[in-house]
Amino acid sequence: MSAELKITLxxxxxxxxxxxxxxxxxxxxTKREKTVTLQDTPEIRGMIAKVAHLVRVEE
Structure with a gap:
């Protein structure tokens, strides 16, 4: 099972x-304070890096 990331806008x-x-x-x-759980992949990490000032990430 791969790791998951909890991402909040x-x-x-x-x-x-x-x-x-x-x-x-x-x-x-889509909205502030919305939280999603996504698989920890290089593609998701790249997206997080580009919007790091808008999101909070928990591993």
Whole structure:
């Protein structure tokens, strides 16, 4: 079983670029304080790195 990450959107995507909004949507984060659980993959880690100032990650 691979590790999972718990990702919470802590800041709004308002005013962010369309690319950043797309990354958040790709992870299933649509509203502030929404939390999703995703598999720990290099693709997800890359998306998190690009929007790190908007999300909180728990392992």
């Amino acid at each position: 802590v800041r709004s995507a308002i005013g962010q670029s369309e690319k950043m909004k797309g990354r958040l949507l790709g992870m299933g984060l």
